[in-house]
Amino acid sequence: MNNGSTNSHRKQLTIALAGNANVGKSVIFNQLTGGNQIIGNWPGKTVEIQEGYIEKNGLKIRVVDLPGIYSLSTYSEEEIVTREFIIKERPDVVIVVVDASALYRNLFFLLQILEIGAKTVVALNQYDLLERDGFEIDLQKLESLLNVPVVKTIATKNIGLKELFERTLLMASRTYVPKFPKYGKEIEERINKLVEALSPYDFDVSKRFLAIKLLEHDEEFEKLVPKDILHLRDKLAKELEEIHGEPIRTIIIQERYALASRITAEVLRKKTKRSIDFSNRIDDILLHPVFGFFFLTLILLFMFFVVFKFGSFLSDYIGGLFDSLKPHFMSLKLDESLKTFIWDGLIDGLVAAFGIVLPYIAPFYLLLSFLEDSGYLARIAFLTDAFMHKIGIHGKAFIPLIESFGCNVPAIMGTRVLERRRDRIIASILATLVPCSARSVIVFGLVAAFLGPIYAILIYALDFVFIFFVGLLLNRYLKGTPTGLIMEMPRYRKPVLRIILKQTWIRLKEFFTFATPIIVISNAIMEGLILLKLLPYLELSVKPFAYILGLPPLATLTLVFGALRKELTLIMLATFYKTSNFALILTPKQIFVYGFVTMIYIPCVATIAMLKREFGTRVAILITLFEFVLSMILGGILNLLLRFI
């Protein structure tokens, strides 16, 4: 897990930002690193870790933005990644970003980081919100209680960040002897006994942290220690459980909160009367069981309207740009078939990525970041939770499903907001069945254009019913139990444009570095197939499916190309039959079956690749097969039914 590069890390400094969600880590990260950051993945885990580099006095400083978490247990992959990062990569300093206006609960997390024994600096961020609530915090006292530097910051206004950075560098260069705030007497005694028993051994973490983790029955750490220590642990845990009458994990949580409460009482002071909390007033409307859904629908409709209006405009514009370049390219003095291959095989793939996908995704991400930054995304999760539970996932999964209407690939990345793998897989499967913009193009260009808008709506409706039943099915037959929703409701905030643009940019960059090569390569393969005149063989092999679906084999063949990029189905249909009057090729019933099957029959290659990256090869293949078989069955049934109408 160490990348084996510990040595090359020596000459540079690593600073990690850790803290709860929504405390301002990413804003601080962006303010510190400026423009140049990359999103990495912790090996084997699908949690995003953002990294950026700063040069200062000839020192190269690596800044890492860790995911937002509430504890260092193993509830979610994000927690595991964060603690592995701190323990194994050993950042020189961990900056714990704290929401000053919720000091009490944030201390709960901070105390755990201190236990690890890593050098820590505390950023008391969102200090403006604390002052608005009419409070102040005694910094000196907090510093002396925690034995680490504490800096007041207001990240969005760039206040205090310079001092934070300087004190972080100072911390990195000095020696640090951890001095932990103490828990209650009974538990401290037993922690010390365990620490003593651990003294002959050598570990990456402080013995105190390890002792506490062992008391918590943390499986990852239980693996590290010999049996007799576990026996001692069992004995000590039992004693504590008898004294407190609670399970040991609960006791430790209670102790941490008791400590957090003592510290808070000592440092937090009321200054003025509290001003009213507008968030709650807004929520009375936006979370209202009737008006709330009304607004949600309005907002979603508005979003789709903007995305598709703006997207098709941008798409036409970029497509036109490439089209106008084509004659110039074709007049170059080069071998004809080479030119065709370069243009149709390579450039066309780029056109697809930048002319078809980008125009829809960019505005989509922009709006999504806006909703996220305003705090509304959490409200969407709240409103949709009841419904989403019916299909085995909770409210947070609604957001990736919405994202899917733009493109499935980032939606699968977006399922990372879910805590459990099971939830992520269900949400991802459903996401791949949501009609992305490419599939909407097909439904509009084929079904709506030749059968009428009613039939297009019917296909969407069929698809949504289908998604619902697949959800029911997966929830019923996938191993494991559904996870319930436990979510902090952030305050509403005025979104900051700079931050929205930044977030959008980072997301786009990640998407394109991932998807562009796949789109271009698969496009080139397709062109190769055509140039090598292999199509007749392919046509032969799709015959059985053509029979099931009641479609002409040549039309069925276009579905193979659709697996590369969904909108290719229509393009190839026009190419093969040399007409875009599809009514000449297919009967109305065939158009309907074709439209329905293209919606669901397979995820496109970029989506499959993303599934593989997030869940492994086996799951990616299983999902693909599952959807293919299901779509053939449903397409076949639809075909039969339509014959009788």
Added chain:
Amino acid sequence: MYETLDRVKANRIVKVVDFVVPKHHIHIPQYIVRLQEMGVLKGEIIEVRRNTGIGPIEINVKGTKLAIGRGIASKIIVEEVNE
């Protein structure tokens, strides 16, 4: 009177009394640990801010607002506190 959190009406103040834990569990379930880590501990006084009968329950605990799904809320036993 004891009741589960999902049945408490909005704008009531309640005290957490206990959690419903399935009998056969050796350890307490993860979601209860998570609740406790978020501050929903025995003895804690919480304010129910929103409960419309469908969808999650919104509570105020330790100065933060938390949305809890109905399923999980039905595992939290509370008692009304008289102000």
